[in-house]
Amino acid sequence: MSCSSSSGEEDDEGFDSYRKGGYHAVRLADQFAAGRYIAQRKLGWGQFSTVWLAYDTKTSSYVALKIQKSAAQFVQAALHEIDVLSSVADSDPSNSKFVIQLIDHFKHTGPNGQHLCMVLEFLGDSLLRLIRYNHYKGLPLNKVREICKCVLIGLDYLHTDLGIIHSDLKPENILLCSTIDPAKDPFRSEHSPILERPEGNANGGVTSLIEKRLKSRARKAVAKISGRRESMGGSGDVENSGRVDGIDVRCKIVDFGNACWADKHFAEEIQTRQYRAPEVILKAGYSFSVDMWSFACIAFELATGDMLFTPKDGQGFSEDEDHLALMMELLGKMARKIATGGALSKDFFDRHGDLKRIRRLKFFPLDKLLIDKYKFSVNDAQEFSEFLLPLFDFAPEKRPTARQCLQHPWLKCPNEEENESSVNVEMSNLKIKGGK
Template sequence: MASLLGNGWYGYSSGSEGEDEDEGTEGYRKGGYYAARPGDRFAGGRYVAQRKLGWGNFSIVWLAYDTLQSRFVALKIQKSARDYAHAALHEIKLLSAVAKGDPMNSKCVVKLLDQFKHAGPNGQHVCLVTEFLGDSLLRLIRELGIIHTDLKPENVLLVSTINPAKDPVRSGFTPILDLSVGNQYGRTVISFSEKMLRMRARRAVAKISQRRVSLGGVLAEVEKERSLDGISLKCKIVDFGSACWADQQLSGEIQTRQYRAPEVIIGSGYSYSADLWSFACMAFELATGDLLFAPKNCQRCSEDEIASSGTHSKDYFDRYGDLKRIKRLKFWPLDRVLVERYNFTEPDAQGFADFLRPILDFTPENRPSAAQCLKHPWFN
């Protein structure tokens, strides 16, 4: 996984996308995480840690209370090693540019509120303070000549939480201001709460699995109908740790594999349209519940076997432009996939497929811009 696991989280989606349930203890050493506790104060006492929101390979994010502005914020505490500090400073530059270009905070990008350094037993940590956001979902707006390079559902958060009890304002949560109160509970309570939430999630998954029944040889899944009433669907893009300026692109591979554009895979250069490719993958995932591309290994091919041209093309294609190791591809039109596998109606499938196909064009220059996407009839 790319940027998100390399950086941090701003909302309630905690943990990594892999099987690890928490950050473990290995990262708490010289050059690593800062071992924050409820009640810990930062920036001369202005920000008071409340509870951990999530973690990534680069940082830990805490819910904090801003005593100066009397509001809850997200506090991202970067690991202290030099490379991690440089990554945080890079993200600060990009988010500062976004904030400068959006003084009214009207765009769908997380707002940087403050930044500072905090010294601890494991070194000096760069800290970012952003607005507090909710659960991850999807909405895309690109601005200011920045290429995000790691768009995926986990990096797009709802402005508010789905569960009101998880929102410190709506739930009437009383902020911890006394360090002794925070230490009274400490990590034991936090760890216990997280484990309880995970246990509930496992039970929920188990219940859904038990509801699967066989009807005439066809597996049907009976799920409880969910309502979005009262839930704001306004979203913001977060985690600009691996983002770059369009004219100052970073070296190395970008994007999480499942959302990685063809031009990135073969090394032929990328631009804004790489973010749009990721957006299309997310849109399909939200509509169906499945990944559009779920790479799998085979005996004679890699997960990155795909068509186009670039510095790595010879690894995948022969001199005629044919795939070297994949000889027989089974094509299934997108609209037919939506109808036959996901039970879309014909009109819905056709409209959605018409919207996605241009964005998934193998030629980056042929893809529509974000502004053009918004004008597509499917949005109406």
């Protein structure tokens, strides 16, 4: 979890985790780093940390404050992330590479232990939130292109300049540079920062969690009683068509908790399931090209609203085997040398390179899928497929690099005028506001 303006609203982190070794309970207007940072509101949470909007009194700007759980393994994970983010920031002083910037880090002692804290630039909503906001309809291709350019510039910087593999690229880990809703952006909403704790807010974050759960139950009860009239009003698709047109989709890669250097891996099993490359499933070794596979999965998801691969286990076969079968149904049979070349290949493939337990594959090429299921024009489907398919090469060394992808004709948008907010000028007007 990184510094998104909003996340985890479907659920919360659970107040049981506010204990020794766990989360630090934060209250509105709590002070950190000897009063430099003042907590404004919670932005989100993750397995390792909570993230808060904070006001930086030194620079008079807003930042995201990521507060790690205090147990030793979480401290170690935070130290690793700080190490990676420091490399990112040191090599990009102009903040122009579409990768999140670390501003500061420090230790904070609380009732549950000592917590490592990271101060990051404040960013907007995740691409997952953008996909949901658009009702899983698929974004206009000009928006997909612009997002792809940002992510590719970020990946080229990480891979080529720093030798870093992100290893967990997914829509949740790419954040827009500004919020979808201007009211949630402290820069645009022009709300004055809260510098002192309001009256009657003496209880900690745990109490607010309980209140949140009670309010949520109350809302659900009211919705049930009213027969969910709001869902019957027909306010959906017509009202929301074209709703993403005015949104600035420039974005940055975030969350480096699982990142590693190409010459120093920390784990064999990497990547979130739906974005996992075949060489990771087969334990055949990995490098920068795993991020390129994930990137291609994200590009498809942005354009269609659906995940490309959603494997499930079934009678007699595992989730891994189903995942490999889905890949081959879309991309064609895996070459025998690749299918049998990983440490786990014998779990899934026979010596001929055929899956052991899923024998009948239904081949359905990508351009046909885009036309038949997602109603792309023939031309759009062909051009988009030509961009994506090389990234889905089963041979990792054959996948194009981020830099090569940036030269692809599909990103040039020949029929569209590039507007001023385009990514051609990298990030000149998106430097940390009031920051370094």
